[in-house]
Amino acid sequence: MPDGTIDPLHDYVADLTSLARERWSTIAAARADALAVQSLLLDKLREFTSGDVDVIVFGSLARREWTSGSDVDWTILIDGQANAQHRITAREVERTLGNMKYKETPLTGPGAEGIFGNLAFSHEIVHHIGGQADSNRNTTQRILLLLEAVAIRKPEDELAGPFERIIRQILNRYLVSDSTFHSKADQESRIPRFLLNDIVRYWRTMCVDFAYKDWEQGGKKWALRNFKLRTARKLLFVSGLLTVFSCFQNKSLRRNGGNRDDYLLKLQAHLGSFVHSTPLNILSWALSGIGLRSECCDLLDIYERFLRLLDDPNLRNHLNGLAEDGVYEDERFLECRELSHELQAKLKRVCFELDSPLREFTVEYGVF
Amino acid sequence: MRIGFSTGSIALGNVRLGLSIARHGATSAVELSALREEELDPLLRSLDQLKTELSKFQYVSVHAPSKLLRLSEGELAAKLQQVADRGWAIIVHPDIITDFGLWRKLGKAVCIENMDKRKTVGRTAKQLGHIFEELPEATFCFDIGHARQVDPTMQEAESFLEAFGKRLRQIHMSYVNSQSHHERLNYESVLAFQLVAHWLDRSIPIILETPVEKGEVDEELAWVEKVFAAVDGLDDRVGKSSTRAP
Numbered sequence: 294m295p296d297g298t299i300d301p302l303h304d305y306v307a308d309l310t311s312l313a314r315e316r317w318s319t320i321a322a323a324r325a326d327a328l329a330v331q332s333l334l335l336d337k338l339r340e341f342t343s344g345d346v347d348v349i350v351f352g353s354l355a356r357r358e359w360t361s362g363s364d365v366d367w368t369i370l371i372d373g374q375a376n377a378q379h380r381i382t383a384r385e386v387e388r389t390l391g392n393m394k395y396k397e398t399p400l401t402g403p404g405a406e407g408i409f410g411n412l413a414f415s416h417e418i419v420h421h422i423g424g425q426a427d428s429n430r431n432t433t434q435r436i437l438l439l440l441e442a443v444a445i446r447k448p449e450d451e452l453a454g455p456f457e458r459i460i461r462q463i464l465n466r467y468l469v470s471d472s473t474f475h476s477k478a479d480q481e482s483r484i485p486r487f488l489l490n491d492i493v494r495y496w497r498t499m500c501v502d503f504a505y506k507d508w509e510q511g512g513k514k515w516a517l518r519n520f521k522l523r524t525a526r527k528l529l530f531v532s533g534l535l536t537v538f539s540c541f542q543n544k545s546l547r548r549n550g551g552n553r554d555d556y557l558l559k560l561q562a563h564l565g566s567f568v569h570s571t572p573l574n575i576l577s578w579a580l581s582g583i584g585l586r587s588e589c590c591d592l593l594d595i596y597e598r599f600l601r602l603l604d605d606p607n608l609r610n611h612l613n614g615l616a617e618d619g620v621y622e623d624e625r626f627l628e629c630r631e632l633s634h635e636l637q638a639k640l641k642r643v644c645f646e647l648d649s650p651l652r653e654f655t656v657e658y659g660v661f
Numbered sequence: 662m663r664i665g666f667s668t669g670s671i672a673l674g675n676v677r678l679g680l681s682i683a684r685h686g687a688t689s690a691v692e693l694s695a696l697r698e699e700e701l702d703p704l705l706r707s708l709d710q711l712k713t714e715l716s717k718f719q720y721v722s723v724h725a726p727s728k729l730l731r732l733s734e735g736e737l738a739a740k741l742q743q744v745a746d747r748g749w750a751i752i753v754h755p756d757i758i759t760d761f762g763l764w765r766k767l768g769k770a771v772c773i774e775n776m777d778k779r780k781t782v783g784r785t786a787k788q789l790g791h792i793f794e795e796l797p798e799a800t801f802c803f804d805i806g807h808a809r810q811v812d813p814t815m816q817e818a819e820s821f822l823e824a825f826g827k828r829l830r831q832i833h834m835s836y837v838n839s840q841s842h843h844e845r846l847n848y849e850s851v852l853a854f855q856l857v858a859h860w861l862d863r864s865i866p867i868i869l870e871t872p873v874e875k876g877e878v879d880e881e882l883a884w885v886e887k888v889f890a891a892v893d894g895l896d897d898r899v900g901k902s903s904t905r906a907p
Contacts, residue, residue: 344778344779345839365708373839374839374840379844449787449788450781450788451776451785452778452784452785452811452812453784453816457812458811458812458813460815461812461814461816462814463670464812464814465814553860554815554857554859555819555859558814558815558816558819561814561816562816562820565816642666
């Protein structure tokens with residue numbers, strides 16, 4: 294395992310460009326566009342934030358993978374006194390976004406599922422991890438806050454709003470409630486299994502929900518959703534897995550007989566750095582750190598092609614219009630499917646076939 | 662352990678009344694509050710007259726005004742020179758500082774406090790680091806209640822102590838609620854403070870910013886004992902049955 298921790302501000306993908314066979318121009322453009330949209334939102338939405346309220350964006354915008362078809366998936370995150378005014382704030386955020394454009398194109402709000410474009414409260418997110426009250430919506434909000442979320446706030450305003458405060462409390466819950474975790478952490482760094490299990494659970498939830506939406510929506514937009522599930526959503530899961538993997542045999546995270554509370558806070562800070570990074574950077578950091586740079590470049594090549602396809606409005610329209618029963622005869626869908634198979638094969642090689650700490654970790658913790 | 666109260670938290674601007682309550686029980690430290698600008702001149706004028714009352718305390722500090730409406734920053738710094746000359750700490754909120762040169766003249770008497778979540782500067786160790794770069798001699802007033810309000814997991818509290826532990830001159834202790842009001846210590850605050858208690862040198866004075874009546878002083882001091890119970894190896898650690906307990 295690479296020693297130390299990730300720098301959330303560092304662009305690890307850029308570090309690998311000299312080794313790349315292809316130019317990752319779409320990845321670079323998607324990152325630049327995402328940062329530009331975030332900056333635009335900061336300008337317009339700052340007035341809706343406070344010490345108790347943050348506007349959070351998720352999805353491709355938070356992953357810094359903005360393409361021409363990206364939506365602004367947002368949520369009002371609240372950590373403070375209940376206030377009926379929050380609903381009015383949410384409506385005003387929706388209205389403001391509805392009037393905004395980026396590169397002459399209107400920004401599009403979230404879909405109709407209700408996970409986004411809504412209010413989220415800290416108490417549910419922090420306290421209901423597992424159990425009857427941990428609804429699909431709550432799990433989704435919580436895990437996405439960890440894996441692909443950004444607060445519309447200046448970077449130097451860290452801890453001024455609820456986002457960072459809640460992130461730390463969620464991570465704290467995963468560590469403190471993992472009863473076997475801290476008592477045995479004297480020599481080797483330990484794996485936060487509670488967190489790992491929730492990330493794995495969420496990935497499987499996304500897959501199950503894919504089938505659910507297919508059933509509910511009668512196959513509408515099946516092809517595009519399938520393509521995204523097999524690529525962007527899968528890589529999101531991998532980044533969560535690699536976040537936990539970063540604790541595996543990590544010498545800098547050993548407790549070494551030190552104070553237990555210090556150890557937990559150190560681990561919490563370590564995991565928090567990953568929350569503020571992106572899936573592509575986490576992938577690049579982790580694989581570079583275990584000597585798998587070439588494989589990482591292969592994965593980034595595939596992802597570059599994925600983003601290029603996704604950035605093509607003709608292809609998106611085509612996939613959106615495909616009927617489910619005809620997709621396997623459609624050349625363009627089969628092209629997308631082939632790309633997702635390449636990604637799967639490469640991830641399989643990296644996680645299960647090549648001799649590395651990642652293989653050891655995946656076999657030991659990834660399945661059972 | 663040197664421990665005591667802020668006169669402001671128990672009697673607002675009435676320093677004499679504050680001292681009369683603050684001297685009860687096993688207190689040996691006191692902070693004289695001039696949190697409001699108009700309280701500063703009366704406080705400074707009375708310092709010599711308060712010699713007898715103050716003689717009970719091993720440690721005395723002064724809290725500078727937190728907002729300047731009539732005084733200029735230069736006038737404030739000049740007035741506070743007499744406090745620095747007594748060798749006392751001057752507790753300063755970092756957001757009132759705009760001209761660092763004025764405060765540099767007061768040397769180590771300047772004791773910078775970390776802020777609550779309402780403030781735009783001084784909430785995090787990173788933010789306070791910029792202040793100490795400008796004021797290399799300044800000391801640190803660790804407001805553990807503010808640190809808990811900003812980050813209830815106490816990760817930020819630990820960052821403060823790791824970064825500025827060597828500058829630590831005074832500790833502020835209270836329960837700071839979500840509206841940023843200082844309240845009396847309670848189970849929740851003590852549970853959080855215990856997480857970083859082992860970082861706190863017991864020789865550092867603790868000033869309670871908790872609103873207590875005369876008859877409540879001992880009870881409040883007992884809460885502080887609980888903060889350090891685990892460090893001292895005592896068995897009355899709050900929350901010992903929780904998953905966080907050893």
